[in-house]
Amino acid sequence: MTRAFKRWPALLVLTTLLAACGGAPASKPTTAPAATVPVATAAPAATAASAATVPAATAAITATAAITTTAAITATAAITTTATITATAAITATAATTDKAYVFGMVLVGPINDGGWNQAQYEGMKYVEARIPGSKFIYVDKVNPADRPNTKVEQAIDELITQGAAFVVTNSADFGDGTTIAAKANPKVFFIHASGDAVLSGKAPANVGNIMGRMEYGKMIAGCAAALQTATGKISYLGPLIDSETRRLVNAAFLGAKHCWTDVRGKPADQLSFKVTWIGFWSNIPGVTLDPTQVANDFINGGSDVIISGIDTTEAIVEASKATKAGKKIYAIPYDFKGACEQAADVCLGVPYFNWGPSYLKVISDAKSGTFTQSWNWIAPDWTNINNPDTSIVGFEKGAALSTENQAKLDEFIKKLADGSLNLYTGPLSYQDGKPFVAAGATADDKTVWYTAQLLKGVEGQSAP
Amino acid sequence: MISRDQATRRSTLIIAALALVGALIFTSLVLLSSHVPPLAAYKLIFLGAFSTPTRISDMVMLASPLLLCSCGLTLTFAAGLYNLGIEGQVALGAVAAMIPLRLLPNLPPPLLWALAFAFGAAGGALWAMLVAGLRIKLQVNEIFAGLGLNFLASGIALYLVLGPWRRLGQASSSGTEPLPADVWLPTLGTLRVAPAAPVIALIILALIWVAVTRTRWGLELRAVGLNPQAAGRMGIPAARRLAESLAACGALAGIAGAIQILAVFHQLIPSISSGMGLLALLVVLLVQASPIWVLPIAAAFAIFTTGSLQMSVALGADSSIAGVLQGALVLFALLARGLSGRR
Numbered sequence: 001m002t003r004a005f006k007r008w009p010a011l012l013v014l015t016t017l018l019a020a021c022g023g024a025p026a027s028k029p030t031t032a033p034a035a036t037v038p039v040a041t042a043a044p045a046a047t048a049a050s051a052a053t054v055p056a057a058t059a060a061i062t063a064t065a066a067i068t069t070t071a072a073i074t075a076t077a078a079i080t081t082t083a084t085i086t087a088t089a090a091i092t093a094t095a096a097t098t099d100k101a102y103v104f105g106m107v108l109v110g111p112i113n114d115g116g117w118n119q120a121q122y123e124g125m126k127y128v129e130a131r132i133p134g135s136k137f138i139y140v141d142k143v144n145p146a147d148r149p150n151t152k153v154e155q156a157i158d159e160l161i162t163q164g165a166a167f168v169v170t171n172s173a174d175f176g177d178g179t180t181i182a183a184k185a186n187p188k189v190f191f192i193h194a195s196g197d198a199v200l201s202g203k204a205p206a207n208v209g210n211i212m213g214r215m216e217y218g219k220m221i222a223g224c225a226a227a228l229q230t231a232t233g234k235i236s237y238l239g240p241l242i243d244s245e246t247r248r249l250v251n252a253a254f255l256g257a258k259h260c261w262t263d264v265r266g267k268p269a270d271q272l273s274f275k276v277t278w279i280g281f282w283s284n285i286p287g288v289t290l291d292p293t294q295v296a297n298d299f300i301n302g303g304s305d306v307i308i309s310g311i312d313t314t315e316a317i318v319e320a321s322k323a324t325k326a327g328k329k330i331y332a333i334p335y336d337f338k339g340a341c342e343q344a345a346d347v348c349l350g351v352p353y354f355n356w357g358p359s360y361l362k363v364i365s366d367a368k369s370g371t372f373t374q375s376w377n378w379i380a381p382d383w384t385n386i387n388n389p390d391t392s393i394v395g396f397e398k399g400a401a402l403s404t405e406n407q408a409k410l411d412e413f414i415k416k417l418a419d420g421s422l423n424l425y426t427g428p429l430s431y432q433d434g435k436p437f438v439a440a441g442a443t444a445d446d447k448t449v450w451y452t453a454q455l456l457k458g459v460e461g462q463s464a465p
Numbered sequence: 466m467i468s469r470d471q472a473t474r475r476s477t478l479i480i481a482a483l484a485l486v487g488a489l490i491f492t493s494l495v496l497l498s499s500h501v502p503p504l505a506a507y508k509l510i511f512l513g514a515f516s517t518p519t520r521i522s523d524m525v526m527l528a529s530p531l532l533l534c535s536c537g538l539t540l541t542f543a544a545g546l547y548n549l550g551i552e553g554q555v556a557l558g559a560v561a562a563m564i565p566l567r568l569l570p571n572l573p574p575p576l577l578w579a580l581a582f583a584f585g586a587a588g589g590a591l592w593a594m595l596v597a598g599l600r601i602k603l604q605v606n607e608i609f610a611g612l613g614l615n616f617l618a619s620g621i622a623l624y625l626v627l628g629p630w631r632r633l634g635q636a637s638s639s640g641t642e643p644l645p646a647d648v649w650l651p652t653l654g655t656l657r658v659a660p661a662a663p664v665i666a667l668i669i670l671a672l673i674w675v676a677v678t679r680t681r682w683g684l685e686l687r688a689v690g691l692n693p694q695a696a697g698r699m700g701i702p703a704a705r706r707l708a709e710s711l712a713a714c715g716a717l718a719g720i721a722g723a724i725q726i727l728a729v730f731h732q733l734i735p736s737i738s739s740g741m742g743l744l745a746l747l748v749v750l751l752v753q754a755s756p757i758w759v760l761p762i763a764a765a766f767a768i769f770t771t772g773s774l775q776m777s778v779a780l781g782a783d784s785s786i787a788g789v790l791q792g793a794l795v796l797f798a799l800l801a802r803g804l805s806g807r808r
């Protein structure tokens with residue numbers, strides 16, 4: 001035994017130390033996670049002057065009682081308009097208490113500076129913090145099996161609540177079960193499970209709501225941009241894990257690409273190749289997922305010249321940039337975060353992004369003033385200007401690599417989506433196995449789209465039905 | 466023998482003190498370099514786990530499987546083996562524990578728990594026997610055999626999560642469908658602590674202590690660990706003892722895996738061992754296979770890990786600092802042992 005204590009332990013310990021120190025994200029975004037949102041014109045400045053002294057806890061209890069009777073699925077209401085947001089601010093101003101900071105928190109699946117999904121979520125919360133005077137935002141990030149093997153969502157939520165959080169947003173589809181457990185254990189705290197559907201399926205406790213943006217439109221625009229610019233007709237999609245959300249986003253990108261390939265460019269449909277490869281999670285977990293860097297390179301080596309990213313991190317644009325520097329002409333469409341093109345503007349066709357701030361501001365203000373209403377909220381972009389930072393939950397930032405001519409065509413496409421003259425969910429559309437998705441002449445309703453069971457016919461890749 | 470044991474114990478204490486001081490200095494430097502006030506950080510790391518009942522219960526649920534793995538490794542270390550395959554043994558135990566839960570979901574829960582623990586222990590032991598077979602029959606070093614089998618075990622878990630056991634309509638490496646709540650090990654109120662887990666772990670710790678220090682089997686095991694050839698000449702079946710210690714370690718790791726399934730994650734996830742086995746290796750490296758020290762060190766490691774979870778919320782620092790402290794403790798303990806000439 002003594003003989004054995006020589007080199008192996010030291011090596012083992014060193015490895016462990018290195019592993020402990022090296023928890024950094026694989027890719028470093030170029031932008032710091034500073035709040036880039038402009039100050040809203042309708043900031044609730046009157047809050048400070050509020051005379052209301054109702055303690056937050058009491059307000060929360062009342063709200064819990066109230067929602068049990070009013071729990072209902074609100075349709076995609078018109079909260080995307082500026083008017084509603086201003087109204088919310090006014091409510092906040094009258095009912096707010098400034099005795100103690102209102103603490104709200106977020107559990108994130110990845111690092112707050114991932115240049116993608118998590119950074120967009122983080123900035124949405126910073127937006128809220130800047131607009132509710134006397135509020136404080138706290139978070140636990142990197143809650144995933146690779147970065148925190150011993151931490152469950154419930155635990156992370158408990159940490160936030162212990163620090164005083166009265167409102168918690170959980171930001172990953174996988175957090176649904178944990179959010180429900182924590183919400184049952186903490187009935188006085190309000191929760192939003194972003195991208196989830198527990199309210200829709202009737203499994204959510206009364207203090208949980210769901211919010212998601214209708215990113216299908218962002219993905220259609222992304223698909224269109226890819227089809228407009230591709231030289232080879234081979235578009236690839238870097239997919240995360242497979243579930244109904246990711247399937248419907250791939251399908252949306254495909255529908256956008258197909259439309260712009262056939263109807264705008266006038267090319268035959270069978271000359272368009274649209275392939276998805278799923279890595280198995282939202283970001284790279286070495287040894288568990290496929291390596292997105294390698295998958296992106298496989299796409300490039302397979303002749304694809306546009307990579308649409310569906311994962312939380314920025315490997316697609318990073319690899320497209322490397323290949324372009326090496327002499328190829330590869331484009332990328334990153335995802336989630338408005339600033340994602342800055343990584344490599346010369347290969348970026350644009351980015352469909354989430355702008356969570358306005359929606360979170362509304363729901364957190366409501367909860368703060370005691371008027372939280374449970375809803376499954378699938379919010380459309382503000383079609384008057386999808387890039388309005390104070391109204392639109394989904395936007396598309398055009399990239400420098402998209403040619404001027406194609407930019408004009410893309411604007412035309414967006415205009416048709418906006419005025420409703422183009423609905424890509426019009427049948428006949430069928431799934432990969434030939435089963436109908438939307439019947440001829442009909443258009444898909446929300447539930448059909450939300451619970452998309454397979455990839456569409458014409459998409460190459462695994463469906464996991 | 467007795468006086469030497471006492472001397473060993475005394476120098477163990479000195480080494481422990483030296484290691485603690487060294488590790489604290491090292492960790493403080495790391496903290497200072499990332500602009501985190503060390504005192505506030507240590508307050509969280511050492512005391513944070515006790516601040517609320519929830520955290521205490523989380524700490525207990527982390528300590529229980531860690532204790533089981535450490536108990537198992539105590540046996541293999543006593544036999545002079547580096548069972549790096551313990552991660553895979555935990556994973557295979559967890560996979561095996563899932564089998565009765567998935568196949569016979571309608572059995573009464575207590576029977577199901579007993580079956581899950583039995584399957585878990587069998588799965589872990591089976592995986593460890595592969596290491597034993599490779600080591601004894603084919604002279605493959607147990608470190609390499611174990612590491613190889615770790616990859617295989619996590620591959621099996623990942624295959625099941627993404628393939629046959631995946632959620633309906635999904636293929637996500639985040640895990641299988643959660644088990645129905647009535648087959649979770651019962652918890653205390655709304656806390657996440659399942660009292661059965663620490664009770665099982667403590668009973669097994671007591672059994673291991675008796676086995677290693679008070680039985681002929683334990684003596685023979687240590688003899689094999691010190692010198693297999695000499696032990697063999699004295700009539701001890703060395704190969705058999707090696708295999709027994711590995712199988713027992715695997716079984717305990719498998720029970721830890723079953724706890725991860727029944728009481729911690731309530732589903733199979735690809736990283737179901739969550740680094741428990743490697744953490745237990747650090748524990749046992751620190752205590753050098755003396756069962757009496759396993760409990761305090763395993764508890765301390767669980768306290769560090771649970772406490773440091775608050776680092777990011779309270780101090781804006783990364784929680785992996787607990788890993789730095791744990792690793793530094795072991796590193797400095799080994800250094801101190803080396804410098805004191807007792808290797």
